[in-house]
Amino acid sequence: MTIAAGIDVGTGAVKAAIFKVENGEETWLSRSLxxxxxxxxxxxARVAFDNMLExxxxxxxxxxxxxxxxxxxxxxxxxxxxxxxxxHARGAIFLDREARAALxxxxxxxxxxxxxxxxxxxxxKMTSQCASGSGQFL
Amino acid sequence: MxxxxxxxxxxxxxxxAVLAETDxxxxxxxxxxxxxxxKGIHLSMAARLSKLLKSIGAxxxxxxxxxxxxxDKGLVAALEEDIANIKDMKSIVRSHSESIYAGxxxxxxxxxxxxxxxxxxxxxxxx
Numbered sequence: 001m002t003i004a005a006g007i008d009v010g011t012g013a014v015k016a017a018i019f020k021v022e023n024g025e026e027t028w029l030s031r032s033l034x035x036x037x038x039x040x041x042x043x044x045a046r047v048a049f050d051n052m053l054e055x056x057x058x059x060x061x062x063x064x065x066x067x068x069x070x071x072x073x074x075x076x077x078x079x080x081x082x083x084x085x086x087x088h089a090r091g092a093i094f095l096d097r098e099a100r101a102a103l104x105x106x107x108x109x110x111x112x113x114x115x116x117x118x119x120x121x122x123x124x125k126m127t128s129q130c131a132s133g134s135g136q137f138l
Numbered sequence: 139m140x141x142x143x144x145x146x147x148x149x150x151x152x153x154x155a156v157l158a159e160t161d162x163x164x165x166x167x168x169x170x171x172x173x174x175x176x177k178g179i180h181l182s183m184a185a186r187l188s189k190l191l192k193s194i195g196a197x198x199x200x201x202x203x204x205x206x207x208x209x210d211k212g213l214v215a216a217l218e219e220d221i222a223n224i225k226d227m228k229s230i231v232r233s234h235s236e237s238i239y240a241g242x243x244x245x246x247x248x249x250x251x252x253x254x255x256x257x258x259x260x261x262x263x264x265x
Contacts, residue, residue, distance in 0.1 A: 002250040002253050004247070004249035004250035006242040006243060006245025006246030008245060013206065015238055017246050019247055026247060031239055064250070067245040067248060067249030068245065069244065069245040082248050082249070084241055086244065087241045093202075094240075095234040098200045099200045099202035099232070102202050102240070103217075103231075104204045105206070107206060110183070110186065112193070123194045127186060
């Protein structure tokens with residue numbers, strides 16, 4: 001059994017999830033979402049992580065892997081970092097097995113990712129230039 | 139959803155968010171209703187997003203919306219509309235109530251995968 005946390009630090013919010021994986025079966029244990037207003041996003045990532053630990057009644061040492069994604073690369077307590085392209089692809093497959101493309105529209109930019117049935121990224125394209133910020137004021 | 143009540147959507151600039159925001163301010167002062175302004179923004183974003191999907195070859199099959207704006211029903215509706223109007227595009231747009239967590243879910247699952255891989259390698263090394 002493996003317990004892993006994923007923390008996605010974005011422009012608009014910090015998203016976090018804890019999963020248990022046992023013999024290929026994925027169970028979602030806990031989640032946390034905090035909007036970024038004025039505080040340091042990395043600090044908020046810690047708050048989100050602590051919220052989840054409390055919610056799932058887990059101690060930090062019970063988490064086998066803390067994965068960061070998005071802007072979370074400088075988080076001091078992470079085990080490793082994953083590119084957001086790969087994490088969104090994997091997340092889309094988890095939410096819908098039939099998904100063959102992920103369309104990530106967040107506060108920073110829009111991005112289309114084509115994926116295979118295992119969540120592997122085949123190709124991607126991002127909105128470029130200043131059109132990106134549209135999610136910010138919506 | 140406000141944007142779904144639009145009867146005459148007003149198109150905003152799709153080149154730059156700053157220009158689009160200025161457009162919106164102008165529309166407000168011209169007395170254009172909120173649903174029409176919102177729908178205009180959604181349509182201009184949808185046009186850009188469907189172009190992105192087309193450019194990566196995602197013209198058929200299921201497209202899963204992820205990120206915060208996946209919860210924006212107006213945007214999803216506008217995107218469906220836009221795709222229906224494109225001749226050789228048959229993608230099915232889906233959204234999920236947990237779509238905003240997609241990145242975090244993916245990170246956790248990849249993290250678990252990497253951890254198991256590393257553990258297996260260590261056992262193999264010890265043996």
